[in-house]
Amino acid sequence: MTTASDQTPRQAWLSVLATADAAQLQGLWHESGFTPEFDWLRAPEVGAVMTRARMGGTGAPFNLGEMTVTRCALTLPDGTVGHGYVQGRDKVKAETVALIDALMQGSRAHILDEVILAPLRKARHARKRVRAEKAAATKVDFFTLVRGED
Amino acid sequence: MYVAVKGGERAIDNAHAWLAEERRGDLAVAELSLAQIREQLRLSVNRVMAEGSLFDPDLAALAIKQARGDLIEAIFLIRAYRTTLPRFGYSYPVDTGRMTCDRRISATFKDAPGGQVLGPTFDYTHRLLDFKLAADGGEVAKATTATAREDDTPHIASMLQAENILQEEPHSDQEPKDITRRPMSFPSDRATRLQALARGDEGFLLGLAYSTQRGYARNHAFVGELRIGRVPVEMEIPELGFSIEIGEVELSECETVNQFKGSKTEPPQFTRGYGLVFGQAERKAIAVALVDRALRWQELGEDNLGAVSQDEEFVLSHCDNIQATGFLEHIKLPHYVDFQAELELVRKLRANSMTDEENEA
Structure with a gap:
């Protein structure tokens, strides 16, 4: 397993894109104004990935069950290859991710990072925090009423 | 014994058309959307994903709608669908x-x-029916928040x-079997x-x-x-x-x-x-x-x-x-020929035992 701290930049952006909210991603992509030409290397296809887990959380691996995943690969006119791997059955999202992945390898990466990836990272963090804060409010504070020995 | 029999096509088509109508229910009542099922019947969705062995809340919601809320039927639909998906690979074990x-x-x-x-637990609720939920459009109080753990x-x-x-x-990376x-x-x-x-x-x-x-x-x-x-x-x-x-x-x-x-x-x-x-x-x-x-x-x-x-x-x-359910429910499907054979057998045995009795008498 890779932890967030030892991800390469490409691993990091692909991970952020894969887990982004589809509607938000499309919105940001359209606003960014990029409309690159491309050719498919692999048209979007829906498939399954078998998720694994470990016995007792830490022991030997076992197969838990599948999840749906959509993937595609494309190439820009300059030959840069972009990959899209996203959870669920969303061919448009996979295409957008692959396009952003390809463009992120070029000279305009800093623009894309600012207008697309930064808001997605922020949203991802916020999504997580909202639930964590609600969970925190349900944490039990124990207090002792009366102790029998007094 | 299996024998091909034809017929019943019109009856089957009509049965399925009626099924579609019954699924929709009273037209005066608004139709359920998949988003409503996914968001408001989430624990049903979870069960269908777990037993269908495919994590996809939208698909599970569709299956529940199609199955009219029969969760085993919905699980059946998901299991059938997943066999059509190409396998892209295995994830790392989740942590x-x-x-x-x-x-x-x-x-x-x-x-x-x-x-x-x-x-968000049912524990410590009183398990009393909440008639407030029977009224439409009630406002839901926002959940309280507190500082989250980092x-x-x-x-x-x-x-x-x-x-x-x-x-x-024992920790290992041994390749597990996959049923x-x-x-x-x-x-x-x-x-x-x-x-x-x-x-x-x-x-x-x-x-x-x-x-x-x-x-x-x-x-x-x-x-x-x-x-x-x-x-x-x-x-x-x-x-x-x-x-x-x-x-x-x-x-x-x-x-x-x-x-x-x-x-x-x-x-x-x-x-x-x-x-x-x-x-x-x-x-x-x-x-x-x-x-x-x-x-x-x-x-x-x-x-x-x-x-x-x-x-x-x-x-x-x-x-x-x-x-x-596949094996259990298949016995309701036509077994006319099997049963005919059994019927013949029982009639014959019965006739024989009657004759024996008569002979003894």
């Missing part, structure tokens, strides 16, 4: 220690690091392991059992787990830890040569801590049962953990008490509700 917990409780340690976090929540098992009093869970690729064979192994139990019928496993509590292969379980939340799913992408996070799944994880006096092969210690299930499904996760522990009797050198929960062939062959 439940990194789970963003909505809920995390321990029945064994009051002051567990990370605390007792109740989450750190991962440690597993309770790690506390007991520090004392060396809990059976170790979706090769049929189960017996004796099986724990990886196979945990996969089969994760997609097993909740009701069946609940009954089995309950039987272990009532004394059939008693193994006195404590819920060491129960946690529900989301974990990232990471997968190696061959064409990239590195791994990325491809998504996130919600899981319920239960680890039981069981009294164990020791056996010929193991010293006195606590042993463990483990249940991991897609979605918020804690009843199922606890049941899986209890049944997992009961099935480990052999590896722990315990006695076979002849309880069904110790019989892996029995448990694993009957916990799949799609296999079960």
